[in-house]
Amino acid sequence: MIKILHLSDIHMGSGFSHGRINPATGLSTRLEDFVNTLAKCIDRAINEPVDLVLFGGDAFPDATPPPFVQEAFASQFRRLVDADIPTVLLVGNHDQHSQGQGGASLCIYRTLGVPGFLVGDRIETHHIQTRNGLVQVITLPWLTRSALLTRPETEGLALAEVNELLTQRLDPVLEGEIRQLDPEVPTVLLAHLMADRANLGAERFLAVGKGFTIPLSMLTRPCFDYVALGHVHKHQNLNKSNNPPIIYPGSIERVDFSEEKEEKGYVMVELERGQANWEFCSLPVRPFRTIEVDVSEADDPQKAILKAIAKKEIQDAVVRLIYRLRSEQLDLIDNAALHQALNDAHNYTIRPELVSQLARPRLPELGVGNTMDPMEALKAYLGNREDLKDISAEIMEAANRLLAGDDPVWLELSDESASEAAEPQQTPSKQDSQLRLL
Numbered sequence: 001m002i003k004i005l006h007l008s009d010i011h012m013g014s015g016f017s018h019g020r021i022n023p024a025t026g027l028s029t030r031l032e033d034f035v036n037t038l039a040k041c042i043d044r045a046i047n048e049p050v051d052l053v054l055f056g057g058d059a060f061p062d063a064t065p066p067p068f069v070q071e072a073f074a075s076q077f078r079r080l081v082d083a084d085i086p087t088v089l090l091v092g093n094h095d096q097h098s099q100g101q102g103g104a105s106l107c108i109y110r111t112l113g114v115p116g117f118l119v120g121d122r123i124e125t126h127h128i129q130t131r132n133g134l135v136q137v138i139t140l141p142w143l144t145r146s147a148l149l150t151r152p153e154t155e156g157l158a159l160a161e162v163n164e165l166l167t168q169r170l171d172p173v174l175e176g177e178i179r180q181l182d183p184e185v186p187t188v189l190l191a192h193l194m195a196d197r198a199n200l201g202a203e204r205f206l207a208v209g210k211g212f213t214i215p216l217s218m219l220t221r222p223c224f225d226y227v228a229l230g231h232v233h234k235h236q237n238l239n240k241s242n243n244p245p246i247i248y249p250g251s252i253e254r255v256d257f258s259e260e261k262e263e264k265g266y267v268m269v270e271l272e273r274g275q276a277n278w279e280f281c282s283l284p285v286r287p288f289r290t291i292e293v294d295v296s297e298a299d300d301p302q303k304a305i306l307k308a309i310a311k312k313e314i315q316d317a318v319v320r321l322i323y324r325l326r327s328e329q330l331d332l333i334d335n336a337a338l339h340q341a342l343n344d345a346h347n348y349t350i351r352p353e354l355v356s357q358l359a360r361p362r363l364p365e366l367g368v369g370n371t372m373d374p375m376e377a378l379k380a381y382l383g384n385r386e387d388l389k390d391i392s393a394e395i396m397e398a399a400n401r402l403l404a405g406d407d408p409v410w411l412e413l414s415d416e417s418a419s420e421a422a423e424p425q426q427t428p429s430k431q432d433s434q435l436r437l438l
């Protein structure tokens with residue numbers, strides 16, 4: 001029996017906007033989070049100890065991570081070298097570079113000849129001798145159209161047709177690897193791909209329009225004892241019959257808010273020829289919390305927002321507050337108090353959204369679908385203005401004459417009343433006495 005730790009989608013170096021700068025190190029606290037979480041995976045591999053570590057791809061957000069991010073990643077994986085645990089690093093779409101072949105950020109491990117480390121940047125079968133016996137690992141990195149197709153072949157084809165052609169090309173290549181497998185030796189397919197039945201997580205947004213989907217039937221083969229996938233950030237098993245298990249472990253940390261509700265972790269596998277027992281092991285990662293509240297109907301919007309904040313556990317969490325209000329409520333919001341209320345969060349953003357006047361009119365009579373002439377509209381408006389009740393008849397009359405175009409109409413306020421009108425406590429009756437219709 002061979003013990004394997006399968007993890008994927010580390011994306012180290014992403015999501016710095018969700019953290020703060022640690023003044024002691026000058027580094028983003030989110031880099032520290034990702035490093036600490038990766039360290040927990042490596043700890044488990046060493047303490048167990050496992051016989052093999054499989055990484056399913058997407059080490060960094062792109063193929064050219066800054067040196068301090070590269071180093072943070074390497075310093076964790078080198079602990080596996082020290083512990084003499086063989087490791088396969090598969091190349092994901094985020095690891096591929098448009099220049100040269102394969103994944104520049106991971107191929108350095110092969111170039112340097114790091115003992116026990118294999119880089120999966122092509123379709124290939126690796127025969128790996130572990131402490132508990134031989135295992136065969138077929139690596140299938142993220143495929144771009146240039147990997148299996150030439151430009152003239154794909155010219156003028158729609159994306160779905162290219163996808164179909166790519167699948168046709170991949171099939172015999174994979175078959176070629178399968179034919180050369182030793183049927184007595186436990187076998188893993190390690191692949192970075194989008195399977196056609198995967199429940200999309202964040203990758204849908206990260207790689208939109210760039211990818212191909214692989215039919216699940218290509219993976220549910222009895223020659224594979226375990227299919228170790230990478231790419232989709234939400235953990236799942238794609239094969240209900242579990243024969244073989246087809247597993248996305250998901251990302252190890254929350255890359256963005258689309259992963260707010262997902263459990264994060266890695267997978268432990270006990271592999272034999274013909275059987276694989278696996279277990280998802282969750283990681284204690286930093287919580288993300290969305291606080292979304294509509295206060296457009298609230299008498300005291302500030303109080304309603306503070307109440308919504310108080311309801312959520314925000315201690316050390318990455319928080320986003322989204323509140324909806326009407327434009328005339330803006331003055332009722334005390335921003336300093338909101339910042340104070342969110343102070344316990346690790347990091348937070350505040351996003352006020354104005355409720356559209358068109359979508360939700362102040363006066364139902366003036367709503368979408370109601371057509372009325374200007375006089376009716378004015379009447380509806382005045383009907384909702386208690387403070388103008390006393391002079392509404394005169395306003396209507398003035399408006400009538402204005403619309404009729406008979407003679408010029410002026411509403412004139414005396415200098416004295418103009419300054420008084422600016423004060424909100426001004427009573428309508430007082431205004432009335434100073435209003436003259438000419």
Ligand SMILES: [Mn+2]
Nearest residue numbers: 058092093231
């Ligand atoms: Mn990916």
